[in-house]
Amino acid sequence: MGFGNQDAVEDDKPLDPAAERLRRKMVRLLVVSIGIMIIGVMAVLGVVVYKTLPKAGGLGEETATVVLAPGEEIVDTSLDGDRALIHTRANGADHLYVVAIADGRILKRLQIAPEAAGQ
Numbered sequence: 001m002g003f004g005n006q007d008a009v010e011d012d013k014p015l016d017p018a019a020e021r022l023r024r025k026m027v028r029l030l031v032v033s034i035g036i037m038i039i040g041v042m043a044v045l046g047v048v049v050y051k052t053l054p055k056a057g058g059l060g061e062e063t064a065t066v067v068l069a070p071g072e073e074i075v076d077t078s079l080d081g082d083r084a085l086i087h088t089r090a091n092g093a094d095h096l097y098v099v100a101i102a103d104g105r106i107l108k109r110l111q112i113a114p115e116a117a118g119q
Contacts, residue, residue: 071090072090
């Protein structure tokens with residue numbers, strides 16, 4: 001009384017040379033396919049990590065110039081992402097400039113005027 005099937009004993013025989021060559025080709029194909037898949041997954045993960053890293057590199061080599069009126073002096077500055085706010089004063093009047101840091105363009109000019117006394 002055996003627990004196994006008689007066909008299982010026949011499966012243990014060595015394969016004929018043609019079947020063995022086919023088996024080796026299939027194993028080689030499997031290994032190459034898994035390798036290509038691993039390389040593809042690593043490439044996708046690399047791109048995802050690269051896109052999520054903060055960009056370093058500072059402001060670069062270029063110099064941008066913001067031209068102020070004669071006698072106008074900078075009182076304060078502050079940064080917000082790729083823009084800067086420059087607070088200036090000339091002859092008692094305050095001005096605000098919103099400037100693009102990349103190229104020095106003045107995006108917005110605001111003049112701060114005191115409210116009239118009669119209003």
